[in-house]
Amino acid sequence: MSADHAVASHDTHTTSTGLSNVKLGMWLFLGSECLLFGGLISTYMLYRGRVGTGPTPMQVFDIPFTSVSSFVLLMSSLTMVLGVSAAHKGDDRNTYLWVAVTALLGATFVGGQVYEFTAFYNEGMGFTTSLFTSSFYVLTGFHGVHVTVGIIMLMSTLGIMKRSKVPGSKSETIEMLGLYWHFVDIVWIIIFTLIYLIPV
Amino acid sequence: MSTETTTHTEEHGMSNAGYVRIALILAAITALEVSTYYVDFGRLFMPALMIMMVVKFIMVVSYFMHLKFDNKLFSWIFYAGLILAIGVYCVALATFHFFS
Amino acid sequence: MAIIERPSVTTTPAVIAPATPSSSLGTLRRPVTTGGWKAWLFTVDHKKLGIMYMATALFFFIVGGLEAVLIRLQLAAPNGKVLNADLYNQMFTMHATTMVFLFVMPMAAGLANYFIPLQIGARDVAFPRINAFSFWALLFGGIFINLSWFLGGAADGGWFMYAPNSGPVFSPSHGIDFWALGLQITGISSLAGAVNLITTVLNMRAPGMKLMRMPVFTWLQLVVQFLLLFAVPVITVALFLLSFQRNFGATFFDVAAGADPLLWQHLFWIFGHPEVYILILPSFGIISEVLPVFARKPLFGYPFVVFSGAAIGFVGWGVWAHHMFASGLGPVSVAVFSIATMAIAVPTGVKIVNWTLTLWGGKLVYTAAMKFAIGLIVLFTIGGLSGVTHSVAPSDTQQTDTYYIVAHFHYVLFGGAIFGLFSGFYYWWPKVFGKLLNERLGSWNFWFMVIGMNMTFGPMHILGLQGQPRRMYQWTEARAGEGFFNLGFWNLIASIGSLVLTFGILLFLINVVITTRKGQVAPLDPWNARSLEWMTSNPPKEHNFDSIPTVHHLDEFFHRKYQEDANGVMQQVKTAEEVLKELEDNADAHIHMPSPSYWPIVLALGMPVLAFGVIYSIPVAIFGAVVILFGAYGWAIEPSTAPDDDIDPPTESGTSMGVAHVS
Numbered sequence: 006m007s008a009d010h011a012v013a014s015h016d017t018h019t020t021s022t023g024l025s026n027v028k029l030g031m032w033l034f035l036g037s038e039c040l041l042f043g044g045l046i047s048t049y050m051l052y053r054g055r056v057g058t059g060p061t062p063m064q065v066f067d068i069p070f071t072s073v074s075s076f077v078l079l080m081s082s083l084t085m086v087l088g089v090s091a092a093h094k095g096d097d098r099n100t101y102l103w104v105a106v107t108a109l110l111g112a113t114f115v116g117g118q119v120y121e122f123t124a125f126y127n128e129g130m131g132f133t134t135s136l137f138t139s140s141f142y143v144l145t146g147f148h149g150v151h152v153t154v155g156i157i158m159l160m161s162t163l164g165i166m167k168r169s170k171v172p173g174s175k176s177e178t179i180e181m182l183g184l185y186w187h188f189v190d191i192v193w194i195i196i197f198t199l200i201y202l203i204p205v
Numbered sequence: 206m207s208t209e210t211t212t213h214t215e216e217h218g219m220s221n222a223g224y225v226r227i228a229l230i231l232a233a234i235t236a237l238e239v240s241t242y243y244v245d246f247g248r249l250f251m252p253a254l255m256i257m258m259v260v261k262f263i264m265v266v267s268y269f270m271h272l273k274f275d276n277k278l279f280s281w282i283f284y285a286g287l288i289l290a291i292g293v294y295c296v297a298l299a300t301f302h303f304f305s
Numbered sequence: 306m307a308i309i310e311r312p313s314v315t316t317t318p319a320v321i322a323p324a325t326p327s328s329s330l331g332t333l334r335r336p337v338t339t340g341g342w343k344a345w346l347f348t349v350d351h352k353k354l355g356i357m358y359m360a361t362a363l364f365f366f367i368v369g370g371l372e373a374v375l376i377r378l379q380l381a382a383p384n385g386k387v388l389n390a391d392l393y394n395q396m397f398t399m400h401a402t403t404m405v406f407l408f409v410m411p412m413a414a415g416l417a418n419y420f421i422p423l424q425i426g427a428r429d430v431a432f433p434r435i436n437a438f439s440f441w442a443l444l445f446g447g448i449f450i451n452l453s454w455f456l457g458g459a460a461d462g463g464w465f466m467y468a469p470n471s472g473p474v475f476s477p478s479h480g481i482d483f484w485a486l487g488l489q490i491t492g493i494s495s496l497a498g499a500v501n502l503i504t505t506v507l508n509m510r511a512p513g514m515k516l517m518r519m520p521v522f523t524w525l526q527l528v529v530q531f532l533l534l535f536a537v538p539v540i541t542v543a544l545f546l547l548s549f550q551r552n553f554g555a556t557f558f559d560v561a562a563g564a565d566p567l568l569w570q571h572l573f574w575i576f577g578h579p580e581v582y583i584l585i586l587p588s589f590g591i592i593s594e595v596l597p598v599f600a601r602k603p604l605f606g607y608p609f610v611v612f613s614g615a616a617i618g619f620v621g622w623g624v625w626a627h628h629m630f631a632s633g634l635g636p637v638s639v640a641v642f643s644i645a646t647m648a649i650a651v652p653t654g655v656k657i658v659n660w661t662l663t664l665w666g667g668k669l670v671y672t673a674a675m676k677f678a679i680g681l682i683v684l685f686t687i688g689g690l691s692g693v694t695h696s697v698a699p700s701d702t703q704q705t706d707t708y709y710i711v712a713h714f715h716y717v718l719f720g721g722a723i724f725g726l727f728s729g730f731y732y733w734w735p736k737v738f739g740k741l742l743n744e745r746l747g748s749w750n751f752w753f754m755v756i757g758m759n760m761t762f763g764p765m766h767i768l769g770l771q772g773q774p775r776r777m778y779q780w781t782e783a784r785a786g787e788g789f790f791n792l793g794f795w796n797l798i799a800s801i802g803s804l805v806l807t808f809g810i811l812l813f814l815i816n817v818v819i820t821t822r823k824g825q826v827a828p829l830d831p832w833n834a835r836s837l838e839w840m841t842s843n844p845p846k847e848h849n850f851d852s853i854p855t856v857h858h859l860d861e862f863f864h865r866k867y868q869e870d871a872n873g874v875m876q877q878v879k880t881a882e883e884v885l886k887e888l889e890d891n892a893d894a895h896i897h898m899p900s901p902s903y904w905p906i907v908l909a910l911g912m913p914v915l916a917f918g919v920i921y922s923i924p925v926a927i928f929g930a931v932v933i934l935f936g937a938y939g940w941a942i943e944p945s946t947a948p949d950d951d952i953d954p955p956t957e958s959g960t961s962m963g964v965a966h967v968s
Contacts, residue, residue: 022508023276029431034496040286057562068242082265139555194261202254
């Protein structure tokens with residue numbers, strides 16, 4: 006019995022699967038997010054041709070512009086992963102650098118989205134103009150909110166790190182932010198192809 | 206420092222140069238995707254676009270999100286959500302005769 | 306509440322460094338009270354949160370029950386005058402919403418919270434603060450939905466809120482806005498809870514507690530949490546679309562604008578059908594614990610019960626359109642979903658067989674918990690069989706929107722889910738509160754509920770097959786029919802039955818009051834139970850186990866008490882007290898428990914404010930968002946377990962220093 010209890014002595018850092026709680030929780034959350042975006046994408050796909058008297062997707066979409074902002078978001082995934090890699094090596098300087106660059110690229114993407122929405126609105130594509138416009142704005146808006154939340158989290162983490170207040174493992178915090186950020190990126194990979202590149 | 210780097214590379218499967226390579230491939234595929242907008246791919250258009258999308262998706266998930274190197278449980282959880290989403294939503298869209 | 310327990314090491318307050326809260330925001334220091342309401346408000350203890358979940362659920366059960374009684378009083382006689390049409394619509398909508406989202410789900414979540422860590426030999430859940438957040442989000446979401454009663458009328462579109470009834474034309478009040486946003490908040494609660502509990506089950510098991518040694522309750526709750534994880538985001542999408550339609554002028558479900566109202570039905574039922582299993586599987590888990598204990602036999606075919614539970618969870622994703630047979634899906638879709646629905650009866654039938662064979666040849670002890678468990682088997686089987694009649698599409702088209710459907714789902718949800726929960730109440734009450742519920746009253750409670758429930762819902766089969774539609778606020782004598790099938794007679798029986806049922810539930814509440822005042826103190830192991838949650842004191846200590854047990858068997862506690870003798874017969878070798886003594890003798894020296902926190906309740910409080918703002922005024926919504934952001938920052942900066950220097954030393958009186966002075 007005593008041997009068993011020696012094994013059983015409480016250690017908060019070991020888990021039954023040997024995996025980190027936070028990481029497991031994060032992947033569960035991302036699995037769940039698949040169904041959220043799946044629902045929004047399906048709604049858009051169902052309604053994309055229902056333009057009523059409003060503009061059609063092909064009339065308003067500016068493919069060169071969106072291609073560039075898609076490229077920016079894709080590259081932010083690279084800078085993010087470099088940040089995670091630096092964090093794992095305990096390289097604070099490069100962690101700051103890459104995380105800051107990631108946030109900046111993310112902000113560029115969101116800025117582009119704001120510009121795009123404004124341009125669309127000026128071309129007569131309001132939120133309530135047609136089923137196409139409503140479902141388009143809801144889908145891309147949700148994605149934009151996810152990116153914005155990501156930027157806020159990246160910037161906050163930088164601030165908290167500067168004051169060295171990150172509770173728990175710093176590199177794991179950055180890694181979790183990375184998972185979230187890449188997820189937002191892969192959602193955009195799908196949105197860009199299905200929504201922008203396939204003509205209605 | 207160098208020993209630490211190697212252990213981390215083993216643990217996470219990729220060096221920084223590797224990440225840059227992946228990013229370059231992703232950029233190239235994106236360029237190819239955008240080109241479908243300007244060049245007529247004919248009957249290959251849809252399948253080509255879908256394949257490129259899936260390849261990009263899987264590359265980011267496998268390499269940038271480390272699923273390829275991480276515990277299989279993470280893959281199970283994530284792909285369960287993904288496949289479930291594809292399944293239920295495709296069936297739902299099918300009932301609207303979306304695919305016909 | 307003790308923040309760090311060191312049971313076997315006596316520390317003097319002088320050893321602990323004076324409080325310098327280096328790691329939390331200066332304005333709100335870490336809560337350190339050990340008693341009073343603050344200990345509940347800021348707790349992260351899974352047992353306290355479990356109790357709060359269950360108390361909240363019980364409150365909403367009473368609310369939802371009273372709504373049901375009003376519905377039955379209205380329908381007791383022709384041309385009922387108790388409610389007008391508008392109020393009747395609100396009543397049945399809110400009855401269903403309350404029972405599903407604010408009673409059964411939180412009650413099951415409360416039991417999961419309380420018992421999963423105990424059953425797997427853990428000291429708490431994986432994310433204690435998220436756990437607290439889940440509870441507060443549920444409570445605030447529930448209150449938010451019910452606020453609509455006082456602000457112009459509650460939701461009135463039926464719990465599945467089909468278009469066009471959900472649109473502003475048919476429901477001009479803010480009821481559905483409150484409903485949609487409130488369910489969004491409880492959805493966030495469920496989602497956070499799912500992430501938390503799955504991580505807990507996978508990661509926090511005691512040494513040797515392999516997946517196939519976990520108690521069935523934990524197993525089925527794991528399945529339920531996966532269902533929640535993947536189903537909640539679907540209803541989130543649907544509710545967002547509905548809110549955008551009602552609050553911001555979109556037309557997602559408006560046929561006049563060219564939309565497909567079936568989109569709502571698909572999204573709702575892709576969530577809604579897994580939801581059915583979310584409601585029933587926890588109760589299946591409870592009775593799978595109760596039956597072996599009171600049959601004095603191990604559960605028959607443990608792996609079958611586990612895998613059929615997982616199979617139900619899986620197949621449950623492929624049957625949602627059977628709720629839509631009458632909506633013109635097309636023959637192929639109807640055929641596919643019809644067959645899938647018949648298939649799902651198989652794993653459910655497997656469970657019924659397993660439970661029955663668990664009873665077979667056992668030395669049955671008819672406690673109240675056991676009676677409710679057997680009640681579940683019988684009543685759920687009736688409901689399950691009427692469910693199979695719905696899977697046959699031609700028959701279902703006749704039954705859709707009649708009282709036959711109401712009869713079916715009340716047999717499975719009341720006779721199934723709620724009977725299971727009551728079985729759990731009687732079984733686990735001594736574990737949670739240290740006192741035994743009165744068995745005599747429990748027996749009366751059971752019989753009144755069985756008779757009441759059959760009187761109420763049994764006649765609805767007849768009413769439905771005679772064509773009485775659901776959701777009609779009156780019926781008239783002129784069309785009631787004659788003889789045995791007279792609607793008036795059976796409506797009256799059902800209404801009387803609902804009063805019998807209410808009395809039965811009242812007996813339970815009386816039992817609770819009597820037990821609290823002068824109930825019999827429970828012995829350590831009152832039922833001769835089998836699983837780990839009984840291998841600790843009643844109620845459990847804050848850290849659950851003095852030393853984490855190492856698990857060697859399914860039904861570990863039983864195997865520590867009983868061993869096979871030479872003839873292969875199980876003989877008692879130790880008493881429960883001796884088993885517990887062993888754990889206490891090997892108590893861990895240092896037990897770090899997660900520390901209480903203000904942030905979960907702050908974060909949760911921001912959400913109803915935000916939702917309120919969406920309906921009434923955007924500045925209020927922005928204020929709510931700021932509260933959420935503030936809560937998130939405080940949360941992010943605060944370590945989940947306080948370092949020693951972040952805690953005030955206990956004062957001599959045993960309580961701790963106030964939180965007002967800031968260093």
